[in-house]
Amino acid sequence: MVNWFSRFITSSIGQKIIMSLTGLFLITFLLVHLIGNLQLMSSDGGQSFNEYAYFMTHNPLIKTVSYGLYAFILLHAIQGIVLWRRNSSARGSVGYAVKKDRVAGDNSRVSSVYMGALGTVILIFILIHMYQFWLQMKLGNTEMITYGDGEPVKDLYTLVSAAYDNVLFVVFYVVSMIFIAFHLWHGFQSAFQTLGLNHPKWTPLIKTVGKIYSVAVPVGFAAIPIYMHFFQ
Amino acid sequence: MTGPEFKPAIDEYTLYIRITIKNMSLNGNVPPGPLGDKWTKYRSSMPLVAPNNKRRIEVIIVGTGLAGGAAAATLGELGYKVKVFTFHDSPRRAHSIAAQGGINAAKNYQNDGDSIYRLFYDTIKGGDYRSRESNVHRLAEVSVNIIDQAVAQGVPFAREYGGLLANRSFGGVQVSRTFYARGQTGQQLLLGAYQSLSRQVSLGNVTMYNRHEMVDLVIKDGKARGIITRNLLNGEIERHAAHAVVLGTGGYGNVFYLSTNAMNSNSSAAWRTVKRGAYMANPCYCQIHPTCIPVSGEYQSKLTLMSESLRNDGRVWVPKKLEDAKAIREGRMTGLDIAEDDRDYYLERRYPAFGNLVPRDVASRAAKVACDEGLGVSPSGLAVFLDFNAAIMRYGKSVAHSRGLNESDDKLVKKLGTEVIEEKYGNLFEMYEKITGENPYVRPMKIYPAIHYTMGGLWVDYNLQTNIPGLFATGEANFSDHGANRLGASALMQGLADGYFVLPYTIGTFLANEIRTPMIDADAPEFMQAEKDVKDRIDRLFAVKGKQSVESFHRRLGKIMWDYCGMSRNAEGLIKARKLIQELRDEFYRDVFVPGSNDEYNQELEKALRVADFLELGELMTVDALDRNESCGGHFREEYQTEEGEALRRDDEYAYVSAWEWNEGNPTLHKEDLIFENVELKTRSYK
Amino acid sequence: MDNMTLTLKLWRQKNANSKGAFETHTLAGVSEHMSFLEMLDVLNEQIINEGKEPFAFEHDCREGICGTCSLMINGYAHGPQQGTTTCQLHMRHFNDGDTVTIEPWRSQAFPVVKDLVVNRDAFDRIIQAGGYVSINTGQAQDGNAIAIEKEQAAGAFDAATCIGCGACVAACPNASAMLFTAAKVSHLAQLPQGEVEAAKRAQKMVAQHDQEGFGRCSNITACEAECPKGISVAHIARLNREYISASLGSETQVN
Structure with a gap:
């Protein structure tokens, strides 16, 4: 078992499948994350968001999934770095003096060629993002707040809201979303291609959904800091 | 001139x-019996080499095209120890890859009256009665096996909607017996042979020496026992020994410098054996293909063939008046400026029965005659027009008619007709435009004949063995099957017939007597x-x-x-x-x-x-x-x-x-009389 | 134009072990009707007439089918014109006064032999790993015994049209040979004759691809863009499918 499976998963295609599957999971996560976060824009002073955050950190199923999520982010990043290094050495010791990249059909040159670089920036973003909110929350550096007669919950809303008062953070988040958009633009349809799901009838649909997704989700995320900065 | x-x-x-002429006829070792039974009987009665002995017998094959590659793969499958050499970086580069049109086989899938005998007869007649009957009949017999073999290898031949193999007619014959894979039949067949060869390499039955050029033949005790090669990567001169040597090294068209052959195609392997005593047969038989893109300047390195199929719809012409031709050459006029009455459709005029579809040799010579008269239409004076306008209008009218559109609207008709032509010959027109920069849908193409194939080659007997025992020649490298003129779609057939189905058997007649011969010593004085x-x-x-x-x-x-x-x-x-x-x-x-x-x-x-x-x-x-x-x-x-x-x-x-013995410049002619027992010699007429 | 003058920057490298560098030459009298390789012929003739060594570059059929020619021209594999091998690229696509940079294919798996020539043996080894149908001469049944849907045969042909030139590797930012490998797997997997061994073939060929030191495909599609035969990355998806089902689903073990 170990023999054939390890051979599969360490092969060039196997490694790409790791990228593809973890990527698809992260893509799905983004949507869930966005839907939850949109509550930041509701005008209830953060109640619904804070209650949602409490639920997300206390439901045993979601807690389990979240550990999976962290693992997948790490796996996606580490595997990505391994591939990136492998691929840069494949060119050999001497590179081209002049190299122009062209891609086929409606593929995006920038996002596909610079996938590794985009991913690296995004990884840094995630680290900062998690330090800023997730770690602060875990370390208990948040005020507690009680709604009605419920349990006291962490006031994550205020933490976020405070951060977005700073215009630099808003810019940082918006710019990071642009990177994510580019990463998704290639990543979404590429994940299907890697799994072998390329079909003359279905691929155009996958590509269209991917394009809408990779614009809509980051725009949704970017809207939150902008809205909160200017309107809350 | x-x-x-x-x-x-x-x-x-x-x-x-x-020159010296020897009048005793060479012996072609043709087996006795009626024509149709010769091969079957011979094959069933020839000596075999037992499997345990095959493992001890080494065979060198030079060349990895259709003939050499197929022979190497098959001999490897049979269990011989095979060493195969190519000067290319990979066996897949051999020039067989460039053949466009197709491969003939007497399958009679179209039920149009084809048969082994008819293919045999067409080939003998097409070759102007200068080939050996027995060899040609054998070629026609095994042609059917080639298609089966190629299909089994995964060659993606063109198919009909019903899923069966498609055929087209080719080269002016009256039946549809040509199998094809778009315009890349040679490529697909070569890749099939290359894949089979690769399999034998991976199994260890064949040792592949790429980037190794044969630079001499070694004869020991009167038998071919090895070759000397030059490793093209480092110049090392190497000695390789074997019980027999097979050449599948192609033709010598590049003696003309400009030809449709690949740049590296050469005659050296074959010529080196001639220098060691092998006979060169019919070297003057060279096929000149009428539809090639003309020379554009002194720097020209090779000529590009435009498929023969273009003559199905193109009309060949030159201006009637010398001054018109001159004006076109000097760029003052184009073909479009010449009125219909001032054009000479010389093939249609000279050969009303076949018109533009006369065989290659006839069409080529007629173009030369026109250009020699000063009617050529390229700056060099060496080109004639191949005009699709009439076909475009004809197809256009028919499409307009079937769609109920206005047939007298010339612009519309032209547009519709152009679409039909594009569908039929799009890739060829595109290639023409890539090379010449001219749009052939608008201006008539310019074409001129070019050297394409050589029917001559090493003299071989029925076993494909040269006059040197142990030295065999296959494919274009030998002289045997096409006589003085090769028909379209026959080169692929012959290369693969020799490689897959003839040589692997006939080489046994020599090797069966070698089972007691120990491994040949490559350090021997020879x-x-x-x-x-x-x-x-x-x-x-x-x-x-x-x-x-x-x-x-x-x-x-x-x-x-x-x-x-x-x-x-x-x-x-x-x-x-x-x-x-x-x-x-x-x-x-x-x-x-x-x-x-x-x-x-x-x-x-x-x-x-x-x-x-x-x-x-x-x-x-x-x-x-x-x-x-x-x-x-x-x-x-x-x-x-x-x-x-x-x-x-x-x-x-x-x-x-x-069959010429070179004798260091004092050639001796050996004759092999051609005996025709089954066909009557006739004059070819296309009038 | 019949008399262009070009500045040519060409890679010069004595052999695999030596260090290379660019050498600049000026070539006058270039005609628009020349092919790119004929232009290099003229340059080499000029160099030989000066008593020096010409540049080594590989070429053979000069009609775009043998796959021998290569060259990275101004950053493009086989030059700027798409769907065209270097031998069919003509000088009318260049202008008087242009500087043209000419480099060999760059890949760890394609070591430089000399100047602009690289060694592409890795491709042969990938085919040897399984890019064939295991059938001996003479074992075949009648060619029409199995009907194959016209479109399916055409699909197989689209993959089989690969000329093995290596432009996919040269153009791929990852120096991956997935398109080459996929073309053969896809060609044979689409035909009933090749399907029999499909599971084994996909696993063995991918293993060999990886072992040769090629990069990993990240679906950039530069290979398809530069492939002179326009082979689609859809074949890579088919390879992935074949590979996944062969590795995880099939009972065929490959060692």
Whole structure:
């Protein structure tokens, strides 16, 4: 078992499948994350968001999934770095003096060629993002707040809201979303291609959904800091 | 064209045509029996080599095209220890890959009356009755197996909607027996053979030596026992021994410098065996293909073929008036400016029955005649028009009619017709535009004949064995099946027939007697001597330290060959050519410059070795062309034509194969009489 | 134009072990009707006439089918014109006064032999790993015994049209040979004759691809863009499918 499976998963295609599957999971996560976060824009002073955050950190199923999520982010990043290094050495010791990249059909040159670089920036973003909110929350550096007669919950809303008062953070988040958009633009349809799901009838649909997704989700995320900065 | 100033006196004639003629007929070792049974009976009764013995027998194969690659794969499958050599970086590069049109087979899938006999007959007749009946019939017999074999290998032949194999008619025959894979049939068949060969390499039955060029043949005790190769990566001269040697090294069209052959196609492997005593048969039979893209300048390195299928819809013409042709050449007019009445559709005029579809040799010569009269339409004066306008309008009208559109709207009709032509020949038109920069949908194409294939080659008997025991030749490298003219879609058939289905059997007749022969020692004195000869030859080339490039000599040789031994030949010109070639050869060894050294990757040295051999082979071609006082197939002697300018064959005197022994420039002619027991010799007429 | 003058920057490298560098030459009298390789012929003739060593570059059929020619021209594999091998690229696509940079294919798996020549043996080894149908000569049944849907045969042909030139590797930012490998797997997997061994073939060929040191495909599609035969990355998806089902689903073990 170990023999054939390890051979599969360490092969060039196997490694790409790791990228593809973890990527698809992260893509799905983004949507869930966005839907939850949109509550930041509701005008209830953060109640619904804070209650949602409490639920997300206390439901045993979601807690389990979240550990999976962290693992997948790490796996996606580490595997990505391994591939990136492998691929840069494949060119050999001497590179081209002049190299122009062209891609086929409606593929995006920038996002596909610079996938590794985009991913690296995004990884840094995630680290900062998690330090800023997730770690602060875990370390208990948040005020507690009680709604009605419920349990006291962490006031994550205020933490976020405070951060977005700073215009630099808003810019940082918006710019990071642009990177994510580019990463998704290639990543979404590429994940299907890697799994072998390329079909003359279905691929155009996958590509269209991917394009809408990779614009809509980051725009949704970017809207939150902008809205909160200017309107809350 | 001949140089009119050269009028040899009789003594000069004998001086230049010093040849010896042996009148005893060579023995083709054709098995007895009725034509249709010969191969079956022979195959079932020939001696076999037992599997345990096969493992002890080594065979060298040179060349990895259809013939060599297929033979190597099959011999490997049979259990022989095979060593295969190619000068290419990969077996898949062999020039078989460039064949476009298709491969014939007497499958009769179309139920249109085809049969093995009909394919046999068409091939014999198409070859102008200059091939061996028994070989051609065998070729027709195994043609059907080739298709089965290729399909099983995964060759993606064109198919009908019902999922069965598609056929088309090709080269003016009356049945549809040509199998094809778009315009890349040669590529797909070669890749099939390459894949089979790769399998044998991976199984360890075949050892592959790529980037190894055969530079000599080693004969020991009268038998071919090995070869000397040059490793093209580092110049190392290596000795390789085996029980037998098989050549599948292609033709010698590049003796003309400009041809449709690949740049590296050469005759050296075959010529080296001739230098060691093998006979070269019918070297003057060269096929000139009528539809190639014309030469555009001095720098021209090769010529590109446009598929013969274009003549199905294209009309060939030149202007009637010399001044119109001149104006086109000088760029003052284009073909479009010439009124219909001022055009000479000369093929339709001369050959009303076949028109633009006359065979290759006839169409080529007619183009030459037109251009010689000063009616050529490219700046060099060497091109004729191939015009699709009539076809475009005809198709356009028919489409307009079927769709109920206005048939008298010329613009619409033209647009619709262009679409039809594009669907049929789009890739060819695109290639034409890539190369010439002209849009062939608007302006008529310009075409001119070019050297395409050589029917001559090493003389072989029925077993494909040369006169040197243990030395075999397959595919275009041998002379056997196409006579004086090859029909379209027959080259692929012959290469694969030899490689898959003939040689692997017939080589057994030789090897069955070798089972007691131990492994051949590559350190034997004969090998050491051959190795030394090669090194001396290479040293000699470097030692010249002259001023002229190898390429410039090749170009000059090509011009001599084309001018005097090309589409039409005459005695005066051939005598002159032989003298010019001898002089050029002397100059080559006096003034050639080969840069670099032997112990490195050196393309100039590779070329120099090949051109040195062309400089001898070219001479032999002129000798053969001069000896053959008749016109047949690809060999047209101006002295031997009918009153209408058609080829005049002389069966009473020349129904023989000319097998030449080189004798270091004093060739001896050995004849093999061609005996026709099954077909009646007729004049080919396309009027 | 019949008389262009070009500045040519060409890679010069004595052999695999030596260090290379660019060498600059000026070439006058270039005609628009020349092919790119004929232009290099003229340059080499000029160099030889100066008593020096010409540039080594590989080429053979010069009609775009043998796959021998290569060259990275101004950053494009086989030059700027798409769907065209270097031998069919003509000088009318260049202008008087242009500087043209000419480099060999760059890949760890394609070591430089000399100047602009690289060694592409890795491709042969990938085919040897399984790019064939295991059938001996003479074992075949009748060619029409199995009907194959016209479109399916055409699909197989689209993959089989690969000329093995290596432009996919040269152009791929990852120096991956997935398109080459996929073309053969896809060609044979689409035909009933090749399907029999499909599971084994996909696993063995991918293993060999990886072992040769090629990069990993990240679906950039530069290979398809530069492939002179326009082979689609859809074949890579088919390879992935074949590979996944062969590795995880099939009972065929490959060692």
